[in-house]
Amino acid sequence: MARIFRALSNPNRLRIYAEILKNEEARLDVGCGCHLADVVRSLRSLRIGSPTISHHVRELVNAELITAERQGKFLVCRINPRTRDLARAMFA
Template sequence: MNNQKIANAFKALSNPNRLRIYQEIVAARSKQVESCDLGCGLTDFIQKLNIGAPTVSHHIKELVNADLITVERQGKFMTCYLNDAMRDRLKLFFSE
């Protein structure tokens, strides 16, 4: 396991807004939240966190850079998905 990747994930999740975004994506995945399907859109986070689009975009970028999520662009819309490989790495880290 690459300790730097795990450290990057922890660093990204140390911000409360990024942690909340990640939790929303996990919840959408596990519960298949109607408004998010299997992923969540940028507007979902803007409404739930009550922060501006540029700030949400920055947080999304940090989560992508930490390999915690992936993003799919469809025109002007962005949908975020959980990166299962990194989630499995984090589970393994905590189980050791």
């Protein structure tokens, strides 16, 4: 649980997680730098660079909030349903 709270305590990570949660999935274009193809338009106001987005995605994976799987030049990020359900139960 502490890892989840630590990961979501960063406002940028929380926003990235919320966007992935809303879409259930996001594609990270690793062939041309780091662009969350499905989510980046919603995150433009964060004004953070590609390496920082990659770092935040890694932190979310390490906290088991999302999974990441490489598909060609994309890294597909998906919500981890087990952790999502755990968080929902805590706040219900």
